[in-house]
Amino acid sequence: MDDEFRARIRAGDEGAFAELFRKHGRSVYNHCLRLGGDWSVAEDCTSLTFLEAWRLRGRADPHGGSLLPWLLGIATNVMHQRRRAAWRHHRLMQRIPTPELVPDLADEMVERLEDQERIAVVKQVLAGLRRTDREVLSLCVWAGLDYAAAGAALGVPVGTVRSRLSRARRRLDQLAEKTLAQTGNPARPDRQLPDDRTDAVRPTNRRSR
Secondary structure, three states: HHHHHHHHOOOOHHHHHHHHHHHHHHHOOOOOOHHHHHHHHHHHHHHHHHHHHOOHHHHHOOOOOOOOOOHHHHHHHHHHHHHHHHHHHHHHHHHOOOOOOOOOOOEEEEEHHHHHHHHHHHHHHOOOOOHHHHHHHHHHOOOOHHHHHHHHOOOOOOOHHHHHHHHHHHHHHHHHHHHHHHHHHOOOOOOOOOOOOOOOOOHHOOOOO
């Protein structure tokens, strides 16, 4: 995206924002899904990301290439805020007596069971990583950003991105082996290839929306 398009974004051009969403909406959604592991959360946070992008449009760098790193940086912050809100909600709910359980018979959930089970396995593995390492893994491996773009999205130096990604890969291998051993699954997830743009834990990420 050229400087002219960035100028339109900074000026609040609705057509430019519509184009921005068409081009990067799916990437933002996938990033939120990998960090949150829930379809509805990813949908909500994607919407919030573009609302925040509109609010912060004047802060977008007037020069540069793709605006995806800027959007993913906003999405990461949105996920941080949601986690903090969820934690506060959880603490509040712990003080309330548990209500009587009502079976959930929603038919539309049936078709998502397999995907939710796969996401649960991925979440179990990724939950063992540091939050900062998990974010770098999502940006560099799944979102396909290079070190510089990921660093720009997170506001950290390139060297920090490299070290976090290296640590995340080692830890991911250990956790994947442990999780597969616990679940009795004989299949072993593919190791991360040297190219940062290659998917990790490929079998558990078969479906992308």
